[in-house]
Amino acid sequence: MDEDATKLRARIEELAASIQEEQNLRQRAEAKLAAARAGMVAPAVVPILPGQPQNAPQAQDKGPAKGPKVGLPDKYDGTKGPKAEVYVTQIGLYVLSNPRMFPDDRSR
Incomplete structure (x- = not known):
């Protein structure tokens, strides 16, 4: 019976170590994600049509857009x-x- 308790304690320690390792990996992944999100900037794309002056307003679509x-x-x-x-x-x-x-x- 003492042997079973020893095996059980060893297994609990293994599981606790595994949980700790998973928590550390998660924290690192969240830190990397936060750093990646901080470095992201949405690009501003403004199409310029040939023959259109640089500061001219964008061409308006004719009529309302139709849905699918x-x-x-x-x-x-x-x-x-x-x-x-x-x-x-x-x-x-x-x-x-x-x-x-x-x-x-x-x-x-």
Whole structure:
């Protein structure tokens, strides 16, 4: 029985050492990540069109931008469970991608 207790203590010490090593590795990784994030700067890209003066305002797009085309949702066949969840998701995506077809109280 004394031998089992000794083996158990040895295993606990191994696990504690492993946990400590993992914590040290995590701290180093977080420090590297913080240093990498601190060094990152978002580049400012300004396209210059040929024949456009350097200080001229950017060309405006004609009309509002159109969203992605989303196909009609499948027909609902009365099933329950995951198929019904997929159907509800399809309906939600269709409504969100076509807001002009589904006016709310504010847009009226």
